[in-house]
Amino acid sequence: MKTSRLLKRKPAPKRAKVRFGRPPKELAGEVDTRILDAARKVFLERGFEGASIDEIADVARAGKPTIYARFRDKRALFTAVVTRDILSRIAEFRATVPTGATIEARLISAASTLLHWGLDSERIALMRLAIAESRRFPDLASTVGRTARDLSTELGVRLLGELTKSDELRSLPAFAPKQLATTARFFLDLIAVPMLFRALFEVDLKTLDAEIDAHVARSVPFFLAACRRGSMR
Known part of the structure; x- marks a missing residue:
């Protein structure tokens, strides 16, 4: 019997499952900020009509399900960006x-x-x-x-x-x-x-x-x- 036949193949390492949706609580704030920052960038470059969730997801390095878990649609995302960047920044000024x-x-x-x-x-x-x-x-x-x-x-x-x-x-x-x-x-x-x-x-x-x-x-x-x-x- 050849030696090669005696050797057992090692099973390939299992890939970690890719999870979509909401991350752990300790990372949620960072993900939200990343999505809103990306959305602001895309909205400013493309306008509301020209912006897409696909491009925002690419810029944010987040899956579309992650975005939709937080924002119902592009309108809701635009509203959140405007509210944060205009109203929240006024309130935060010190x-x-x-x-x-x-x-x-x-x-x-x-x-x-x-x-x-x-x-x-x-x-x-x-x-x-x-x-x-x-x-x-x-x-x-x-x-x-x-x-x-x-x-x-x-x-x-x-x-x-x-x-x-x-x-x-x-x-x-x-x-x-x-x-x-x-x-x-x-x-x-x-x-x-x-x-x-x-x-x-x-x-x-x-x-x-x-x-x-x-x-x-x-x-x-x-x-x-x-x-x-x-x-x-």
Whole structure:
């Protein structure tokens, strides 16, 4: 009997089964982030109509069943991307304590930081896409608009709240606790909203970014003068 016949073939190693759907809890957050990041990239490159779940799955390195386990369809995925990247990022913004020798300098520092952060190219591109798709997603457009305004007002209250620790501002009616939300809204409408509108309709964001500091330096003294004269009602 030949030696080769005496040797038994070793069984081929079993392949690990490929699992689709939800991963273990400890990895779920990472997978969700990967899918949303990939979807944002594809939506920005292709638009809503041109994007496909197949391409998003390839970019996310995730199976289609994994995506569909989390998002009902492409519409639900688009809604999640817009909600996360516009609303969640507003809520997550944390500015450092404003610095400067005067109240005006501290407020200029805070406003400039906010605008430079808020007008980055990807965030503005996604907002443009959401506006372009507003007829397809009317509820999303109205909800995002209202919620973004509410969240930005809360952000303005936080920024101005740091300044109310100053004896000078604490005594002004515009910075009283009951009035602070209204004052914050005036502050944002005067300083942030004009630049946001320009960002949505002007292609060259680098040029706009270079104008932020000068715009803030002009607007903040006007805002503070109105506060000191008691005009914020």
